[in-house]
Amino acid sequence: MDGKLVERARRELAGAEPQEILRWALERFQRIALSFSGAEDVVLVDMAVRIRPDVAVFSLDTGRLHPETYRFLERVREHYGIALEVLFPDAAEVEALVRERGLYSFYREGHKACCAVRKVAPLRRRLAGLDAWVTGQRRDQSPTRAAVPVVELDAAFSQPDRPLVKVNPLAEWSSAQVWAYIRAHDVPYNALHARGYVSIGCEPCTRPVLPHQHEREGRWWWEDAREKECGLHAGNLAANG
Amino acid sequence: MARVTMVKKVLADGRPCRKCAEVEARLRGEGLWSRIHRVVVADERDPEGEGWRLARRHGIATAPFFLVEDGDGTVRVYTAYLRLLREVLRPAAAVSALDLLEAHPELDFV
Ligand code: SF4
Numbered sequence: 001m002d003g004k005l006v007e008r009a010r011r012e013l014a015g016a017e018p019q020e021i022l023r024w025a026l027e028r029f030q031r032i033a034l035s036f037s038g039a040e041d042v043v044l045v046d047m048a049v050r051i052r053p054d055v056a057v058f059s060l061d062t063g064r065l066h067p068e069t070y071r072f073l074e075r076v077r078e079h080y081g082i083a084l085e086v087l088f089p090d091a092a093e094v095e096a097l098v099r100e101r102g103l104y105s106f107y108r109e110g111h112k113a114c115c116a117v118r119k120v121a122p123l124r125r126r127l128a129g130l131d132a133w134v135t136g137q138r139r140d141q142s143p144t145r146a147a148v149p150v151v152e153l154d155a156a157f158s159q160p161d162r163p164l165v166k167v168n169p170l171a172e173w174s175s176a177q178v179w180a181y182i183r184a185h186d187v188p189y190n191a192l193h194a195r196g197y198v199s200i201g202c203e204p205c206t207r208p209v210l211p212h213q214h215e216r217e218g219r220w221w222w223e224d225a226r227e228k229e230c231g232l233h234a235g236n237l238a239a240n241g
Numbered sequence: 242m243a244r245v246t247m248v249k250k251v252l253a254d255g256r257p258c259r260k261c262a263e264v265e266a267r268l269r270g271e272g273l274w275s276r277i278h279r280v281v282v283a284d285e286r287d288p289e290g291e292g293w294r295l296a297r298r299h300g301i302a303t304a305p306f307f308l309v310e311d312g313d314g315t316v317r318v319y320t321a322y323l324r325l326l327r328e329v330l331r332p333a334a335a336v337s338a339l340d341l342l343e344a345h346p347e348l349d350f351v
Pocket of ligand 1 (some may be wrong): 062064106110111112114115116118119201202203204205
């Protein structure tokens with residue numbers, strides 16, 4: 001599938017419900033898998049097994065998840081009778097990371113080195129054999145996701161000779177719609193939600209957020225956005241001079 | 242072979258900017274430092290210096306950046322280390338997961 005087809009799919013699926021988007025994706029791609037983070041993206045698992053009971057679902061076990069999340073992953077596996085694949089990072093890479101930087105390097109040096117080893121590398125390995133994957137990204141999760149489309153060519157993981165399609169069926173749904181679905185269909189959910197966690201990631205890097213705070217504010221909160229880019233604007237000079 | 246110029250920023254207190262230091266460390270760590278033919282500094286204490294002039298001429302707003310001059314005199318500008326790596330320094334090699342994350346901050350959703 002190339003960029004033009006993605007464009008067409010986006011037009012066709014404009015305003016469609018997540019179930020229709022999922023059905024489109026699961027019927028169109030054989031080599032497709034759903035990425036499940038252990039949070040409220042469980043609604044996608046619920047929707048997908050109704051369409052394709054043997055749908056491939058995977059989760060990334062960074063080794064740093066909350067105990068509640070591990071229990072929840074198991075509960076989802078049992079509840080839906082799916083062969084949930086749990087992906088682990090490369091043991092030698094984690095050992096090297098911890099040996100060289102310690103167990104909490106992210107608080108001092110930023111999260112990227114740790115996330116690269118524990119999340120991105122195993123994810124890339126899994127995605128290498130796929131034509132499409134499904135994520136639970138939503139536009140209302142953070143200002144940086146405000147433009148997440150329902151279907152896109154994956155800019156990070158596509159290969160020049162092998163495009164990878166990313167499907168985001170919940171892109172246009174709000175958190176309230178997700179929770180209405182969870183209640184209406186009696187979908188199991190992570191116990192951390194009842195303790196104020198909106199976004200659920202790794203235990204050391206996630207904290208509950210206040211009402212009306214963006215989910216993203218509950219992650220890597222110690223990192224200063226201003227440090228992330230080094231400007232060459234004249235304004236830098238004025239500010240520093 | 243293309244000639245690569247790195248433009249890096251030095252802060253008013255004489256330290257290199259954090260991002261520039263990081264990129265330089267990675268180039269050295271990956272054995273690619275010798276592929277950088279020239280380093281030009283944009284020093285906050287010298288706003289008329291060559292680094293700042295190059296940034297203005299090419300309309301670049303972030304440091305570091307790279308100018309790649311081909312044999313025929315055309316100059317390409319790279320602000321993303323990953324793209325420089327992929328297209329100029331090591332086109333055939335696999336990109337590391339960290340480079341991927343650096344180039345795609347939107348992967349934070351994972
Ligand atoms: S979220 Fe934190 S603990 Fe988890 S992989 Fe990223 S930096 Fe490491």
